Amino acid sequence: MSLTKQDRKITLFALTWPIFIEVMLHMLMGNADTLMLSQYSDDSVAAVGVSNQILFLLIVMFGFIATGTTILVAQYLGANNYKDAKEISSVSLSANLLFSLIISVVIVLTSEDILLLMNIPQELLPEATFYLQVVGGFSFIQALIMTAGAILKSYGYTKDTMYLTIGMNLLNIIGNYFFIFGPFGIPVLGVQGVAISTVTSRIVGLIVILVILKRRVHFTLSLKKIFALPGHHLKNLLRIGVPTAGEQFSYNTSQMMITVFITMLGTHALTTKIYTQNLMMLILLFSLAVSQGTQILIGYLIGAKEYDAAYKRCLSSLYAGVIISTVMAIIFTLFSKQLLGIFTTDERILETGAILILFTIILEPGRAFNMIIISSLRAAGDIKFPTYMGILSMWGISVPIAYVLGIHFELGLVGIWVAFIADEWFRGIIMLARWKSRIWERKQFATSKPLPAS
Template structure:
């Protein structure tokens, strides 16, 4: 284990991840905020399009997640050669997968939007956004994979700097195409899409340069087609179930978005504004969970199971405390914050109620973010998926319909369903971690290690 790996702490890993995720969220909020000056309908169109794109990103995430876990475990076991092989294989796999999904979005975007029961008046703008951003979705697949590799090698600051650059470019592009200074044509949603795609392309180029500079001899490009197939198998073994939990979540959210679309464009817009603010509340928990995953991955690779157990519990306590404090702060500032996006009093009043409910929601979400990432880092990936599917669909979707549509509570009823889902899953995940059943899942050895152990 290198000196850098020995000196890893939750804080040194987490603060760059925090800023990186904050800026990713800021990029999405910049689109929403700037578009809100253009049209509330455009906000709703982009919001639904991003719901679809988030599902696609989860599909890319199964390779990125597998990469992060395997590379961290192999580095923890001081298997640097295998870590490099896994990194290269993951980039190749996600490139092919990304190209396939990008092509599908570019061709089938309108049928997909119609399945979401999007109002006819929003179809054209949403379609334009999906064609451009979705057509270049493979770029995001490579960005996610390169980022996962750099984080596992502890180069979290580099990912942060790249994200800063992408955000600056995106905001500049949004300003040019939405407000049209110096005679530049006002393109609205299409302009936001172009800005997003271009900033990601330049971000990927920067990521590749940094990756080659940081680990110049780790990626065996000349042996790409000769690398052991077991690397792909291991990526799928961890990545597919890990993505299954996120895929189930995003799928259930798409169904719930369909319910909200039934309530009308105003409800859709309120959801987008409220969730944009909520992202900043659970941002700390996301950063803590990702930093914890890296540390626990290294610990599991080094067979330090007891250290890994206590690391998760400590991270969970920190996450719960911070998320509670942030939810309370945002609830006091809900009205002026929502006023940044819109002057529609009905949207602001309903949005305030949703933000108040996050005081109950966010601690439950902390359990899921931290503990599920910890379980993934150990290789215990199937249990969270099974429980997630049962809770998300059996609790969240079901209660959303019953309270939101049937009982007529609207978005308030739907937010209550989110609370029930997060807390139920969170408690179940904590019990799983405390049982230490994940120790049996253990470290996935490299092919060389397997051969040595057989001898």
């Protein structure tokens, strides 16, 4: 199935394969940091891992506007309403700039306090604080990159964001190499060097993506728009973004709570969790890419009021996501010790990590249900239900079970992974029932009348 907008043919595959590579490279950037730091110090890996838990939460907070942008731009383009598509893009960039600048300042001022609240081991605190202050202080740059990328993807320019990510990855890896291994007499800075490298690559990435945006969509970021935001566009952005941010905020804070449980098990358990989740992120790549591509296509279809096509598109994407995620989980299980061996030679980490990766055969298909169907529901305008069910499941199932099995019954990381499985499958089954009920057909946005196709 394909759509033609602005004389461009857009298919799920055409949207998804660049997103797949882009997301893979984003994850590999994180893995590159971990892999290269693991040659420097396991404690440094743990310090950056804990800081990244907080930084992921920031990305979620910035992402609520980017998510709304993706959906609304796709719906307007589906309705041939190019004027409002451009306006909502301008509004989203301006709003996220203002919001992210405020958050960045707060992070710089409160980094150490936040880390102490997470019960971080004392020996990790100095490095974790520096990393969080530097990367978090410049997190407004990542917010703008995310928003600009969402606009380009909605217009179908997924290759542009893919090439940008390739360039940012290369810069980051080169910077890591210089600061961790110290060639040519360059000082070895460890965590500090990784933070500097990360920020530098993002600054370059922001400059490039704004240039691309100007060329592709023919508008630029204007500070004046911060003080003159069209009310109806901002209202629609918040209508999508706030509940979406609520769900993602709930997920990340629940993960932070579970990380606190893991810190009770010691630095060894925390390092095992970080290495294992780095590999697990590679397993869910396909589902994540398909969910993003499906969200854009369903946004087009909803804008064009082609509800039957939207219904079938979600289910087709779901079947593909579940099958591929299961196959990838099996492959990773077969080679789990070799893959973990890339990061460490510690036998305890290898043995525990191999068990956790085995559990992904059950975990990842459930995660695919959530990623693909929830993205589809949002694109169709059904925003609040996934949020309410997500909060209920994360805090009513995942966190309590993680504590009871992992800490109380002393099953450690194995018990915590069982909690993850219960949470994903409970939500996944509920979301599938919601999609099949087709209630989302009655939850459309009040958007402007479409302009004639040009």
